[in-house]
Amino acid sequence: MQDNITKIFKAIADPKRREIFHALIIASSALSITQICGQFSISRQGVTKHIKTLEEAGLVTISSQGRERFCMADAQPLKQVSEWMKFYEKFWDGALDNLGAYLDES
Amino acid sequence: MQDNITKIFKAIADPKRREIFHALIIASSALSITQICGQFSISRQGVTKHIKTLEEAGLVTISSQGRERFCMADAQPLKQVSEWMKFYEKFWDGALDNLGAYLDES
DNA sequence: AAATTAAGCAACCAAAAAGTTGCGTAATAG
DNA sequence: CTATTACGCAACTTTTTGGTTGCTTAATTT
Numbered sequence: 001m002q003d004n005i006t007k008i009f010k011a012i013a014d015p016k017r018r019e020i021f022h023a024l025i026i027a028s029s030a031l032s033i034t035q036i037c038g039q040f041s042i043s044r045q046g047v048t049k050h051i052k053t054l055e056e057a058g059l060v061t062i063s064s065q066g067r068e069r070f071c072m073a074d075a076q077p078l079k080q081v082s083e084w085m086k087f088y089e090k091f092w093d094g095a096l097d098n099l100g101a102y103l104d105e106s
Numbered sequence: 107m108q109d110n111i112t113k114i115f116k117a118i119a120d121p122k123r124r125e126i127f128h129a130l131i132i133a134s135s136a137l138s139i140t141q142i143c144g145q146f147s148i149s150r151q152g153v154t155k156h157i158k159t160l161e162e163a164g165l166v167t168i169s170s171q172g173r174e175r176f177c178m179a180d181a182q183p184l185k186q187v188s189e190w191m192k193f194y195e196k197f198w199d200g201a202l203d204n205l206g207a208y209l210d211e212s
Numbered sequence: 213a214a215a216t217t218a219a220g221c222a223a224c225c226a227a228a229a230a231g232t233t234g235c236g237t238a239a240t241a242g
Numbered sequence: 243c244t245a246t247t248a249c250g251c252a253a254c255t256t257t258t259t260g261g262t263t264g265c266t267t268a269a270t271t272t
Binding site for chain 1: 218221
Binding site: 138140151154172174175 | 247248249250251
């Protein structure tokens with residue numbers, strides 16, 4: 001499909017997916033699909049699709065128990081985003097000065 | 107359209123746009139649309155559209171000079187991404203321990 | 213055993229996104 | 243003045259995305 005970091009970026013680019021991810025992060029336990037549905041105004045299948053996207057990005061892990069599928073957020077992949085951004089931080093504010101710093105270190 | 111941070115996320119979610127942004131960041135001067143085109147295998151209009159998306163996210167600023175439009179990257183909006191991520195950093199590695207830290211500070 | 217519940221799958225739909233081509237126009241070069 | 247260049251605009255195509263509904267299956271309840 002697309003490379004890993006693109007999957008992560010795309011996953012968090014959607015506001016509803018960010019909401020779902022957030023809900024899972026702050027949940028005290030893993031949540032089933034139905035439990036997640038309860039918090040949002042979209043259909044179960046809609047939620048399922050978002051969860052799948054998040055899962056493929058590694059931002060959600062799922063463990064099946066009986067007929068239920070419990071979802072847990074995993075923030076780890078966001079490290080990759082952080083890594084990606086590290087390069088560009090040099091260019092925040094007073095781009096020219098920091099560009100100098102960048103050139104120095106290379 | 108959509109809120110500001112979503113625009114930023116969406117802008118950088120596309121790999122070609124990340125490439126263009128990168129090319130602009132490391133360029134020693136502002137680049138015209140045509141100059142940017144030279145580095146990528148899509149049509150000029152394709153580039154123009156990507157530039158527009160980046161511009162709307164605040165990641166590119168444009169100054170017109172005669173018939174040319176010179177583009178410059180601005181990394182500043184990425185700060186917002188960094189801000190957004192700050193919350194989730196607590197949950198990297200050993201989620202449980204860090205969750206404790208999060209609960210303490212709230 | 214029958215009814216209910218949790219969820220997957222597939223098909224479908226509408227809107228957005230990524231990209232193209234064609235044409236017009238204003239600035240610059242010859 | 244003419245030719246060329248840099249670009250915007252508009253229309254159009256294809257893919258992707260966000261979302262839906264209907265149906266099925268497998269676990270649970272009652």
